[in-house]
Amino acid sequence: MTSAQAVDDIVGSEYEHGFTTDIASETFPPGLDEGVVRAISARKGEPEFMTEWRLKAYRHWLTMREPAWAAVYYPKIDFQSISYFSAPKRPEDMPKSLDEIDPILLDTYNKLGIPLEEQKALAGIAVDAVFDSVSVATTFRKSLAEAGVIFCSISEAVHDYPELIQQHLGSVVPHTDNYYAGLNAAVYSDGTFVYVPKGVRCPMELSTYFRINARNTGQFERTLIVAEAGSYVSYLEGCTAPQRDENQLHAAVVELIAMEDAEIKYSTVQNWYPGDAQGKGGIYNFVTKRGDCRGARSKISWTQVETGSAITWKYPSCLLRGDGSVGEFYSVAVTKGRQQADTGTKMIHIGKNTSSTIVSKGISAGEGTQTYRGLVRIGPRAEGARNHTQCDSLLIGDRCSANTFPYIEVKHPSANMEHEATTSKISDDQLFYCRSRGLTEEDAVSMIVNGFCKEVFNELPMEFAVEAQKLLSISLEGAVG
């Protein structure tokens, strides 16, 4: 059966139930029902197992409720008003020139030193010139293939490596996990698949930046990284340049699987559009990220720098199942203007002699609110488990706020737990001290904030760390005074 026929069949079969979505259109009309889920799958030409997987998730999602426990406030989302499929834009639909783009965004691009052609690409303008990264990507792919590392979009993986997908997709974050993960499983648009074979040390940092077709992955992104026994991979997500997107709701799912002695390092710099000064138009970023340390002595390390989005709801977590496995979470989150973030991590100690480290640095400025929410659970079999948590908040100005909700559950007497938390303010004394040495107020703030975040930046790959520092300085410009 050709895919065109399959499409016809689906459209035909659904029509009697009132399904009228024209799947040939570029964008599906708003609304979500089984027909839409089928149509997304058909449009992507997916094998049956994937269609069924999506439908199962969708049916379960219908029984779920939107979570309300996070300390973030926003108008209720109407899930029937969202369009769940949108083909990549044709050049004629895109903005024609930088003149049509928010000047504040352009200003930031310039401060970050982004070349003009890339600025256009980031702002979603049709770019004629093919810039350097295409050729970079080609060489890049070649050396990965030589090492046996699979690095492709998840849609490609569904076609090319169905057995790997069937085995692993949803095995860390099942569709039953939470409301947004359920929704993502039903309607996920695209994402990244990484597979590192046994004993292979991935020869380079993997970054979506080099995956050209990573653009337009849509609002329901899905990432799956599998590191077989004894392998190592470092993955960089996002980029420091602020990204604009038409879709307000982003509900991504990231699953990491580390087998025996494998290590996955996952670094994120998230800088989605936070909205205008009133907080209008910003992205809602409701993400489920979880790593499964399945094998003994495996290690998963999350490092994140979060400066964007209107609302962030995100807890990269580690399931420490293998004996002696290690989980790490290093985070810098910035909220300013009217941004809200409820973020943290979960370290679930299951195996023996597992250890975890949490270093969370929250910075609030303007009217930003920020919540650290972290869970450390030591299971009944987790003999000799250790956790160290350090959770610091920095306030800039007197209209922002920071909350900390640490949850600690210990079910084994041998556990060793440490928890440190501080809240501080950039004081007038500190600013005056720096200024009296010739530094401008903005340089002073940036220096103090970067000092505050140092432990986390030390965990980022070198180049990323430099960019993250710069980004932080730009994010906090004008935050004082």
Added chain:
Amino acid sequence: MLAVKGLRANVGGKEILRGLDFSVGPGEVHAIMGPNGSGKSTFAHVLSGREGYEVTAGSATFEGQDLLTLEPEERAQLGLFLAFQYPVELPGVNNTYFLKAALNSILKARGEPELDAVSFLRLIKEKLKILHLDDSLLKRAVNAGFSGGEKKRNEIFQMALLEPKLAILDETDSGLDIDALRVVADGVNALRSPERSMIVVTHYQRLLDYIQPDVVHVLSKGRIIRSGGKELALELEEKGYGWIDAEGQAA
């Protein structure tokens, strides 16, 4: 170099400086002494541009420029330096990095070329040698966890590096034992030069045993009521501030 005329300033609505006249020539070292609450620290802060001090009358010019309209960093860029009575801690900010940023910011403002890492380190080594300091301070965060003596030494080290034209030392002797005091005083003396003026603000005569001032001023109730040579400091030590106050009231 610095000329202050009829300076009046309020802090929190209360008048602290009440018509202060004061001037310093190039290469001169002036000591300002006075009892607690006489306005010594206020004067130091008003000169360096700290917020929260409201100047209501008078003027302060530095090499012909109106100091009072400038931001604190602009004053520093002109060559003004304040050694703090209580140096501030900046956790996580590496001392070397901080000093390099400060020096380059000043150089940049003056239109001079900024120093790269190599030439900066060379400069730092040279300054450490002059002050007989070891380099352990450099690797730590600015003042974080420093002892009182270390903090004050770090202030003098910053002064050596930034090479100000006018340095104001605000009660640099407070909280120091006699050994630490000597180290700091030696540092200050090493930095004396015909191009560099200093204002040494102190409560006690003790510091002036080590740093010999050209002129001693006595500040009381926001005005300078006596000026003289260093023998004035000794006289004060002997008779106490009550003597000056009584005389001031009589006058």
